[in-house]
Amino acid sequence: MAVYTDVSDEELEAFIGSYTIGALTSFKGIAEGVENSNYLVHTETGPYILTLYEKRVRREDLPYFLALMEHLAARGISCPLPVKDREGRALKELAGRPAALISFLEGLWVRRPSIEHCAGLGQALARFHLAGADFPMERANSLSLPGWRALFASIGDGADSVAPGLTEEIQKELAHLEKHWPDDLPKGVIHADLFPDNVFFLGDKVSGLIDFYFACNDLLAYDVAICLNAWCFEPDASFNVTKARALLQAYERERRLNESELASLPTLARGAALRFLLTRTYDMLNTDANALVKTKNPTEYLRKLRFHQRVRSARDYGLGKT
């Protein structure tokens, strides 16, 4: 839940007037997303999304994100397309913040993904990876292994207040991952945050992907591992192997995972679980109680991490190989 920045009437009118999208007819803050302020804007030419980038997004990263959306849309991936103003600019400023107007994407995110939704996600993820292959810009993943170590250091002993013994457990897991993390897997542009609220569906069909503000260059299979975490556990923390199989099989119909990727999947899934365990722990310990943000429960990802620690091979995720 967001919307942090108030926009004055005059600023808004001038901003919308800098585009060729007709007059403004409606402007409402959207109570979704936690990183940025998002507004649903209607003009005479239709609906748009206006995003004001709040401080957690680095201004120098914005050209990468906006260019990526343009690149993907040009390759047939359904995603928001930055709208250019009369002077051809996509990245602008509003109310003292970087801002962009993007096209409105039809569809709804699903609260409880079904097997069909997981298959749709797998296919969309693979197509996204293929479409990103020739994207020329580079952005390092600030939330990969070295980033986790730094984040852990900034949390300090606070983790024990989330769960007794958590500090030691994270310490051991980090050591394990630093020893076993693969570096010879296919790389490319990954979404890095493809949770259900970032994937729109119309019925069982994916209608688009949104929120590319964690996108970066990293191991493609790590993106798959993030999705296994985000899509294939039930609310009671049990792992739904049928959903995982549907996700992986649909992914592989578009892009085969090689033997090294499959062998590394349990390690990558542990890393993905640790990444969200760390960021959620950090957020829980560092969010002002008065902030209008609902922090997410870190222990959900502790339970997921422990599941992956017991996994022996990709077979446990529903794939027949290795």
Next chain:
Amino acid sequence: MAVYTDVSDEELEAFIGSYTIGALTSFKGIAEGVENSNYLVHTETGPYILTLYEKRVRREDLPYFLALMEHLAARGISCPLPVKDREGRALKELAGRPAALISFLEGLWVRRPSIEHCAGLGQALARFHLAGADFPMERANSLSLPGWRALFASIGDGADSVAPGLTEEIQKELAHLEKHWPDDLPKGVIHADLFPDNVFFLGDKVSGLIDFYFACNDLLAYDVAICLNAWCFEPDASFNVTKARALLQAYERERRLNESELASLPTLARGAALRFLLTRTYDMLNTDANALVKTKNPTEYLRKLRFHQRVRSARDYGLGKT
């Protein structure tokens, strides 16, 4: 800022399917309003607003509010119109709460109303009062004089934590109002919460009124007094008499205020200021710090109250009479 209730995929689909409005294509929580959960819904037939009524709205009052919107819309007032389902029902249930789908109203609320906006509001308010004259249902104002006394009792000495000496100041004001509150003024349906965020404009023209969930039967001039408080003070707490004159003159072009109403205007304005001072004080003292609601500053209305205490006649609000 609201959206308190999560709606499951299945519930939402069944709910939308009970209407003849086509398939759902988008569903987003709106970060506005503090009493209810509001969603902006797009379907194949256009945009709608879905409201889930949270606990502060009494279920037994909902038929009054929904019937009022229908009554007003039938008389040419631009306001949301409840959509009826296949069985002709406007008031329904979703996610365990009373719910209604209403038509989407174009327009934007203005953050800083201009003189022209105040004139537009005055005209719209008078037309609303005239259109409500033959509305057959009745609802008492639970936040009128007796309600303020009860609210004050429930606040107790807590008011002094908002401003030193506030308890005594409210005590004196309540005694004054109980002595001078008029009861012989024209009555009818009032909106009772016509703040700028409940009035939509397209340019300088009012495009509609929303949020009738405080509407009730009370003194019409009290509604005018609420608007003087909500629209005619500047952010520095100064009273803008030019805006007040524009509001009142535009109102009077549609509906004349009689001599008694004009004479009572300062008293009514004091009452309106006290009403919002009391509810904001109560909310500030009773809102869980973890709640996703931004409480409003009560002292804004203390300063407005003190302004009205110094007013001698309607002349001070910019009208030439009395």
